[in-house]
Amino acid sequence: MLDNIEKWIDETLEKYSSQRVSCKLFAESFKGFYPEEFLNSSYFVVVDEIPKPNFPELYDMGLTDFIEMDVDGITYKSTYFIKKGFESNHRLHFHELVHVLQWQLLGGKAFIERYIQEINIHGYRNAPLEEMAYGLDSYFAAGNKPVNVPAFVQMKI
Ligand SMILES: [Zn+2]
Numbered sequence: 001m002l003d004n005i006e007k008w009i010d011e012t013l014e015k016y017s018s019q020r021v022s023c024k025l026f027a028e029s030f031k032g033f034y035p036e037e038f039l040n041s042s043y044f045v046v047v048d049e050i051p052k053p054n055f056p057e058l059y060d061m062g063l064t065d066f067i068e069m070d071v072d073g074i075t076y077k078s079t080y081f082i083k084k085g086f087e088s089n090h091r092l093h094f095h096e097l098v099h100v101l102q103w104q105l106l107g108g109k110a111f112i113e114r115y116i117q118e119i120n121i122h123g124y125r126n127a128p129l130e131e132m133a134y135g136l137d138s139y140f141a142a143g144n145k146p147v148n149v150p151a152f153v154q155m156k157i
Pocket residue numbers: 095099130133
């Protein structure tokens with residue numbers, strides 16, 4: 001199952017590869033939070049509808065709410081997708097970049113496995129990987145002084 005999800009993700013990333021935009025455009029806004037090299041190798045795609053896998057097996061795994069939930073953004077590996085209209089929402093970009101770091105630190109399959117497990121146990125909003133991203137995006141949105149997000153995520157994950 002994890003293999004199928006990862007395959008779907010890789011195909012989706014391939015499909016949108018020509019539309020992706022480099023996050024280096026946030027170098028100034030996220031200075032001190034995210035290193036430039038990290039932003040240079042992270043991407044986002046603006047879409048009308050957020051692509052999500054919807055194999056029948058996922059419903060069997062208890063992910064119905066997650067699949068049907070209306071989200072503004074989602075991260076797959078080093079690329080995240082955001083809904084049209086949210087392009088200038090820096091807090092959302094910041095949030096998704098936390099997930100890019102989590103994907104990198106855990107690796108593809110381990111991220112997927114852990115994310116699904118957390119959603120099943122805690123629900124979407126209280127899943128620890130989400131809590132971490134929400135905590136950091138609210139810290140950023142409140143105008144607090146920069147913290148090194150990769151170091152923080154590495155310590156907390
Ligand atoms: Zn999130």
